[in-house]
Amino acid sequence: MQMIDLRSDTVTLPSPAMRAALSHAAVGDDVYGEDPTVNELEALAAAKVGKAAALLVPSGTMGNLIALLAHGARGQRVVCGDESHVYHYEAGGASALGGLVYHTLPTARDGTLPLDRVRAALQPEDDIHGTAPGVFCLENTHNRCGGTALTPQYLADAHAITCEMGVPLHLDGARIFNAALAVASPVEYLTEHVDTVQFCLSKGLAAPVGSLLAGPTPFIARALRVRKMLGGGMRQAGIIAAAGIVALNTMVERLGEDHVNAYLLAAGLAEMPAIRIELDRVHTNIVRFQLADAQASVGEFLAQLRDHGILMGGMGGPTIRAVTHYGIDRAAIEQTLAAVQAVLAPSG
DSSP: OOOEEOSOGGGOOOOHHHHHHHHTOOOOOGGGTOOHHHHHHHHHHHHHTTOSEEEEESOHHHHHHHHHHHHOOTTOEEEEETTOHHHHSSTTHHHHHHOOEEEEEOOOTTSOOOHHHHHHHTSOOOSTTSOOEEEEEEESSBTTTTSBOOOHHHHHHHHHHHHHHTOOEEEEOTTHHHHHHHTTOOHHHHHTTSSEEEEESSSTTOOSSOEEEEEOHHHHHHHHHHHHHTTOOOSSTHHHHHHHHHHHHHSTTTHHHHHHHHHHHHHHHHTOTTEEOOGGGOOSSEEEEEESSTTSOHHHHHHHHHHTTEEOEEOSTTEEEEEOOTTOOHHHHHHHHHHHHHHHGGGO
């Protein structure tokens, strides 16, 4: 049985054009700065998000970690949302490896953080018992809020505060191109009001591996040193970068198909009495829902879906996540809805 895998957009397979590109990539030693394909990708990525320079890293987690370590000093605080990816899913790297302290703020259902609380959290610390602010981090799109997208205006308002407080703003933009489509805005409008941004090639853009960290040239110079310290310096990385170039040049506009398919899935689920879902929160390619029966087992539901050829993921507690991506078409959505209906049928 061929599975329909909706666990994440990280399960995408590279396109034929990517496979061809990586097999013929010009390569060199990137640690020496001599891989021409990596250099081309980094220049392209920086231009795409309106920054002076960019750095190829193996993963989004490493990209965010490098940013936090390059911005903040030991004992300073990372101000971020209590539902953020950097806080929940990155193994506490900023604390474990950089001596930074996470300071979380309440996350609204749309992925925003209350700006009055942001201002207060970024105030200089005069009391010797406290920690000084080191870096502020936002996420766009927001994973645990269901793929919601921050607007250019919100980012501008947040950046005005960080500039006033003298604290850098880093954006975890793993799915920033999804966000740009969702708010019908050029991606540069979402990145112009942040100091640095990380975005992934290996999610909806369907490259097999890699993320980019972009920002001012002096920052990227610091980031390069941190990448080396973390073991992220790769050698003939052009075979990775070649797929990334294809991804940025050919896969961005295609993300709109994922958004349409996600809404089709969400709308179909909303018609089932045994499902609880908020359609107004489906902005991009992430669909979050719950079983209406609070006593029903999420694990059992997911296992039965697997038996029907459908893979989804749990988010902890009652929440289930499905993510559309390259390789998932309308027929797959229809098959998924039929499978969900079949699994739920015995309980009505």
